[in-house]
Amino acid sequence: MNKSYAKIIVKGSPITKSNFKLFNIKGRAILPYNSGKYHDRYALYEEQIAYECRSQNPGVIISESLIAVLKVYYKSKKRHPDTSNITKSIFDGIEKSGLIINDAQIRKIITEEFYDKNNPRFELELFGESHYNLKYSICENDFIEEKINYSPPPNRKKIYKNSIKIQNPKENTSVPKCQICGKSLQHDEIISANKGKTLICKNCFNKLFK
Structure with a gap:
C-alpha cells in the first residue's frame, strides 16, 4: 500500500x-x-x-x-x-x-x-512530496463563461451602497456623513461600526481610543 x-x-x-x-x-x-x-x-x-x-x-x-x-x-x-x-x-x-x-x-x-x-x-x-510534485497553469477560456457574482455580507451592505454613491456621484448625489461629527465622508475615510450600521470618520474613530 x-x-x-x-x-x-x-x-x-x-x-x-x-x-x-x-x-x-x-x-x-x-x-x-x-x-x-x-x-x-x-x-x-x-x-x-x-x-x-x-x-x-x-x-x-x-x-x-x-x-x-x-x-x-x-x-x-x-x-x-x-x-x-x-x-x-x-x-x-x-x-x-x-x-x-x-x-x-x-x-x-x-x-x-x-x-x-x-x-x-x-x-x-x-x-x-517524496513521490509527487505539483505543477499548475492558468489559461484563458476558449469561451467566456457566465459570471458568478457575489453580494456583500448583510452587515456590510450599507457601507457598500454608500461607497457606490461616492464612486458614482452623477447617479446619486447622496454623500454619507459621519454619524458623530456630521462631516461628509470621502471613499477612503469611511469606517463602519456597530456591524455596519454606523458610519464614522477616521478622526472620530481615533478619538474613541484616546
Missing part, C-alpha cells in the same frame, strides 16, 4: 468551525460537543471526518510533507461558508483521525469550489 497517498470523501454540506464557537465567562472560544444544542454540530462533523479517514484509509499514517487537493461541493452557488475557512476545519478532523501527524504537513494546497445540489461533500487527496 502506498503510504504517500490518501483520499477521503465525506458526504454532507461542509461546515466551518467559526459558525459553531461559544465563549466561556473568560471570553475563551470553546467548541461544545455534548450540550445537546445546535453548537454540537461542528464537533460531530469533525468526528465524522475522522471516522471516514480511518475507514477509507485503514492502516495508513503519513508523516511527511504533503500536497493537498481539496474539492468542495456545495448545495448552492451563493449560500455557503467561505471556502477559505473550510480548509482549517477539514484538516482538524484529518489530524484527529491519525491519518496525518500534524496539519502543518500541508505545504501546498489547491482548493476548488463546485456545486452539487443532490450530493454535497468534500473530496480530499493527499500526496507525499
